[in-house]
Amino acid sequence: SADELTGGERKQVDNVAHRGAAGYAPENTIAGFDLAVDMKADYIEIDLQRSKDGELVLIHDTTVDRTTDGTGKVGDLTYEQLKSLDAGSWKGEKFAGEPIPTFEEILDRYYGKVGILIELKAPQLYPGIEEQVAEVLKERNLDKPQNEKIIIQSFNFESMKKMDKLLPKVPIGVLTSNHADTTTDSLEEFSNYADWFNPNYGNVTEELVHQVHTLDMKIGSWTVRSQEAADFLFEMEVDAIISDYPDYVDPRN
Numbered sequence: 001s002a003d004e005l006t007g008g009e010r011k012q013v014d015n016v017a018h019r020g021a022a023g024y025a026p027e028n029t030i031a032g033f034d035l036a037v038d039m040k041a042d043y044i045e046i047d048l049q050r051s052k053d054g055e056l057v058l059i060h061d062t063t064v065d066r067t068t069d070g071t072g073k074v075g076d077l078t079y080e081q082l083k084s085l086d087a088g089s090w091k092g093e094k095f096a097g098e099p100i101p102t103f104e105e106i107l108d109r110y111y112g113k114v115g116i117l118i119e120l121k122a123p124q125l126y127p128g129i130e131e132q133v134a135e136v137l138k139e140r141n142l143d144k145p146q147n148e149k150i151i152i153q154s155f156n157f158e159s160m161k162k163m164d165k166l167l168p169k170v171p172i173g174v175l176t177s178n179h180a181d182t183t184t185d186s187l188e189e190f191s192n193y194a195d196w197f198n199p200n201y202g203n204v205t206e207e208l209v210h211q212v213h214t215l216d217m218k219i220g221s222w223t224v225r226s227q228e229a230a231d232f233l234f235e236m237e238v239d240a241i242i243s244d245y246p247d248y249v250d251p252r253n
């Protein structure tokens, strides 16, 4: 879509709204995802964890302290307890009462409307979460090749290897923030199970983009919080830009 609007000079890049439009609205909430959709993001990025009683929920940190009015570890709280927390007020009074959404609520509301980049956050804390996520997607027939607007990613490589076996047709991404994970050997290893290589933008070079493409993977980079960072990644010709500010990545701006 970027192409058409810029006369084909700029490569088409997926605009991924990081944790929703996290620069403008509370992260991982419906308010933020709705805004991302309004802002014409191609994907929303969500962080998935699990409550004590097994509900898949959206939250970034492994504790609720920073983004809600509660305290404690996500995995030590029941869904009932998590649901009663205010995940909006910290970002401004107008977001007061925004709840922590469940994975199923997100699929109900957004699947088909916008792509969904699912991050399994700290999956090592939630044994079996890969099978659980696979089950949810299979029940909804979202494990088929045509459903390319679902991607699953994690910083946990073992978890993504497992995910690729469970859902061979769903694109898998590896997230990296260490320069050491950008070596040719690492990239080759990732390409055995991943379709996306998603580094922080400080590690992106033309050479890296070229190598990732040579291995038949795509590259998405994060977290863009300035126009300069977005412009840098456009110049590097990455395939996706993951930003707190979807407008910085919008070709119409």
Ligand code: G3P
Pocket: 018, 045, 047, 060, 119, 175, 222, 223, 242
């Ligand atoms: O999608 C990339 C990004 O979400 C990875 O870092 O900490 O924001 O989840 P983080």
Ligand code: CA
Pocket: 045, 046, 047, 119
């Ligand atoms: Ca994330």
